[in-house]
Amino acid sequence: MGLGCGNPTAIAELREGETVLDLGSGAGMDVFLAANKVGPTGRVIGVDMTEAMIDKANAIAKSNGYENVEFRLGEIENLPAEDNSVDTLISNCVINLSPNKSRVFSEAYRVLKPKGRLVVSDIVAERALPDGIKEDLDAWAGCIAGALEKNEYLEEIRGADFADLQVVPNGEFHAADPRSGETVKLLSISVKAYKP
Numbered sequence: 001m002g003l004g005c006g007n008p009t010a011i012a013e014l015r016e017g018e019t020v021l022d023l024g025s026g027a028g029m030d031v032f033l034a035a036n037k038v039g040p041t042g043r044v045i046g047v048d049m050t051e052a053m054i055d056k057a058n059a060i061a062k063s064n065g066y067e068n069v070e071f072r073l074g075e076i077e078n079l080p081a082e083d084n085s086v087d088t089l090i091s092n093c094v095i096n097l098s099p100n101k102s103r104v105f106s107e108a109y110r111v112l113k114p115k116g117r118l119v120v121s122d123i124v125a126e127r128a129l130p131d132g133i134k135e136d137l138d139a140w141a142g143c144i145a146g147a148l149e150k151n152e153y154l155e156e157i158r159g160a161d162f163a164d165l166q167v168v169p170n171g172e173f174h175a176a177d178p179r180s181g182e183t184v185k186l187l188s189i190s191v192k193a194y195k196p
Contacts, residue, residue: 004092005143005188006121006170009033012192013117017041018087021111023076023104023120024048024094028057028069034090035069045086046071047079077103081111088112091120093188096146101153105160112195118162119192121170124150126185132177133184144175147186154191162193 009030014020014037022031025046034044046069048054057071074080076091077100089108098104108118125147139145148156154165170188177183 004030004121005123006092006190007033008090008092008119008121008190009037011168011190012088012090012119014038014042014088018043019085020044020088020090021079021081021086022046023079023089023091023108024097025057025071026053028060028071030090030092031057031069031071032060032064032066034088035066038068040068042068044069045081047074047076047081049073049075077107079107079111083110084113086111086113086116088117088119091122093122093143095120096123096143096148097140098146101148101156102159105157105162109160109162109195114195116195117192118157118195119190121188121190122153123147124153124187124189126150126187129175129184130177130180130182132179132182133175136178138178139175144186150187150189157191157193161196163196164194166192168192 016039018038020034025048031046054071072080133139168190174183
């Protein structure tokens with residue numbers, strides 16, 4: 001419920017009054033961090049694909065008096081948000097779970113206002129993942145199996161017409177292929193990009 005691989009709100013330069021959208025918001029940890037930064041005149045929308053997480057996030061928001069947050073049921077490949085409606089889009093270790101990352105970045109671009117910011121933390125691979133890792137259920141649950149190579153991930157963002165990419169490394173670790181024992185280096189990175 002509080003898993004992630006970075007802290008996108010720390011580098012997003014959120015300002016009072018902004019509208020923020022969090023992809024794969026879960027129980028709302030990053031939504032609540034962002035809500036504190038945008039203040040009562042701002043708004044933060046969390047999108048998650050499970051009703052259980054939406055219910056949990058709404059319960060936390062209610063019990064803690066958050067009035068500037070909203071949680072919507074939806075998929076990150078088809079965001080339940082209007083065109084040009086968001087100042088900043090954040091995501092914390094969720095995009096790597098999508099089988100259609102180009103669609104995710106296209107949707108992010110669609111909902112961002114001109115000059116809006118995309119700020120994501122995610123897992124990428126130093127090189128192509130072995131098939132054993134790609135097909136391992138534990139690796140999927142651990143947000144590893146869907147990782148693209150770093151350059152491919154950045155090209156997906158550029159392919160959605162984002163500009164001025166900035167990459168901040170967060171850390172690295174290794175994953176082993178359960179079939180062959182081959183290891184691959186994985187990186188936790190944060191990326192900031194802008195909609196022209």
